[in-house]
Amino acid sequence: MNQLLIKLYNSILFGFAFSPSLKVNILESSRIAYYLNCKLILLHVGEKTAEKAAKVNQIISETEQSNDAVEVVWKEGDPEKIIITACIDLKIDLLILGALQHENKFQFYVGSIARKLTRKVHCSVLLLIKPTEKRVPCKHIVVNGLDAPETPMAIEHAFYVSSLLGAQQITIVEEILPKEIQVDVADDRSLKKANIIKQRIRHREDSRVNTIVCSLPENITKGIKVKTQSIFGKRGYSIGHYAEVVRADLLVMNAPLKTSIWDRIFPHDIEYILSDLPTDLLIVRK
């Protein structure tokens, strides 16, 4: 496992709060750090008290894996800003955040800290919707295969993570914009035409994705079953729904290019998934 040529993550940051799910969150992130072979930094924004410190140490001691690489950092101030600067200062590659599975309208506009951070930090982000005390093996990863410059990176990360977490299957989902079909289905003839075009796009997309997969180092792709699936639908949304339908354990996505309040009122791409997280979500960003 350690003989991988590449190493995409070195240090992981987990920002924790004293919530009822504190324990499972820490257990889960230490487990991830262990599997990804990374250093884990636990950051708490708030006052450090002996009582709190003891509680955290108590949980750390309960982790199944060796906890040499765990470091606890205490800072005070505005959580959002501190975590963003910490990510840069501590040279973090992966930020882990706990997220609620369904956002309600209020949270959606005000933005819970986790989701705000997702949009602002400059490293990859892993949103956990269902941390558990005992390990639930990650078996099936769904990754986006959009025709975008960042996609090869997202796919590489997906393979990297699955080879470390021991996932058996990766499904690369090619979301194809309906406008690419260029034919409006109005009657039988246009329907036939549209289907021929779709078939052609499907082949084109499959071969594009296959090229990406083939260019990856063999030691991270070996032993993993790769499936491709093209979906014609709303970008960013369909992949989330797909992950839910096939009950994937992790969804890997490109980072959004830009997000403003405008994008949140008229959600697109990743906003759909953030508003209704189907699974754990890894947003890849370099």
Add this chain to the structure above:
Amino acid sequence: MTAKKKNSNFIATLPKNLFSGFVVSLIALPLGLGLALASEAPPISGIIAAVVGGIVVSILGGSNVTITGPGNGLVIVLLGAITTLGGGDLYAGYLFTLAAIVFSGVLMLLLGFLKMGRLADFFPASAIEGMLAAIGLGILAKQFHIMIGHNNEHGSIIHLLLQIPEGLIGLYQDYHIEELIAAIIGVIALLIMANYSKIRNKYLHLIPAPMWILILSVGFSYVFVSLGLPYPLREEFLVNIPNNVLSNLAFPDFSKALDIDFITTVFAITLIASIESLLSIKAVDKLDPERRRSNVNKDLKALGLATSLSGLVGGLNVVTVIARSSVNVNNGATNRSANIFHALFLVIFVLLFQDQLRRIPLAALAAILVFTGYKLATPKNLQKVARIGKEQIIIFLATLLTTLFTNLISGIAMGILVTFIIHVVLNRSLSLFVNHIAKPNILMFKEKDAGNYYISVKYFATFLNFYKLKNKLDIIPENENVILDFSHCSFVDHTVMEGLENYVDTFTKKEGSIEIIGLDKHGADSKHPFAIRKILPLNKLGTIEKYFTKRQRLLKTLAKEYQWSYDPKKSEKTKFLNKFIFFKNRKVPYYYNSFYDNTKTFHLFDVEFNEGEFIAKEVVKTTILHIKVKHQIPVFSLDKEGLLDFVYGMAGFKDIELENHQDFNKRFFLSGEHTKDIQDLFTNELILFLESNPYYHIETNGSSILILKKERLLSVKEIKAMLYFGKQLNHLLSETVVV
């Protein structure tokens, strides 16, 4: 098909279309005159609409066997427009309305260009039923008085309806010979309309009922001529047609174009004309023997242009009409030429039989309309709606009454509002709709292994977002197999269920299929297949067996076919499953929809189980086939690598290699404790069987076999395949052991 072949085909079918065009024109003539009269417009305006519509739409339209002309849905709107815009002067009102018709044609043309062929999808089915009933009552209320010779009754629909008994009594009390003759003609005509279909005579049926009425009533007037007596009905009781139709065309008056009344009229006409046309086009597509799909937007554009042109020369709106179209199909029409022939025959009738047309009594036409109105407003429609569910009655009545007391636009708006409120109340949640209305809730993809389409619907599916589902269904060729999964969807309304039934029909006719799954756990209030279905909270699950879903009904018939038993009830006796490795750490609270033969050797059922706990909990539903074997067989499990996500949890066993079967080893993951026994069990025959069949997860516990395929419920088609597979497998396995 080459262009040449198409051409020769067109010419070969021309006589057929000529004939059906002729038959349709026989109905279109009386209906055109009548609908125009019912709108208080000159009778000829209805014929103009049919002629212009027939010519323009057949050349430019996108549908195949539809007939266009004046529609009955518009009578109420046009009547209202002519009376209000004219302020008492009907002819002036007619000219203003012509201007409104021209504008509405332009609007329809725009709708066509904006691809708003979806417009009709946004109306709840029961609200449309209510609206149609109101239109029917409106036509009936006014025409009944004309039918009994009272030409001068005016007022609101309600007022006119309440006048009916008084009008009947008036026939006795204020005795007028002319009115009485008109009334007799009217009542006889109504009797002909009502009983025409009951008389089985092939010669009688060569001519449609409305035409019989015209022939008989005009013939009646010639009886007087031959006896040399004056005709007892004066001109005011007869149809009025200008002496020279072409030189007496009316032209629109645009001087009121900026009035509020005028603008609302334009919108009302456009709305009703579009809805009526769109619904009719869809309905006619279902009648088309060649199952072609109409280009709705192209048709809308053609109808818009035809309406504008018709309005410019004094005609009414042009819409696609269902009744005349179905007569067209029944008489063997195959393409649009039938529509143009119907128009040409109308021109011939009007030019050649002007004198005869002037002899038609208004009462006879009114009787035809009374019957049309009654058919729209028949109490059977309310019964039909009531059978679907109580809430549909409320929607129906709210739309009907609002339309009767105000106007069509408010009526349909009320229908939409009431439907939405009912949905909110039923779900006790406004947020279900508000939060998810803008989200794309449909996922569709082609399943790679099976080649069928899979559609999953999330959140809710009602008239509000049905168009999204329709968009997806529309782009699937109808000869494909579709699996439509509602298990992530918590609420499905009547409009969607009814709409889906139409799709299922079309797919079945074109040798494809749509199977709806995931609705078995949704509760319904009635056993009607289109009833609203809402996901039930867990504690209420006892009621699921109350009303069957389509899948459950199919399972039941399947059981009959096989002479097996089917039991939809949930059963908690799931202990027998615990012996399987697969269920060792999965708790199965119950199974349902079980389906078994009389010895219970084969037992097929749906299970629902949870994986994980609390927030990580995921509910998995799947269909399982359980087979009891006669002899003990070794414990093993067999999988295609990567078929199911969950089987990887079965640790402890190694992949067993079979000698000389490299391909099998590569494709399957076989595991078990007693390697030797298992290797003996897998004969060449069994291996060939497994390799040449679709992949299933197969597992034994020594005395029985468990087969499952997907992490979702299987459709009935898939169940049949699974049963067949299971039987063959059981046969092969028991054979091996005996040897």
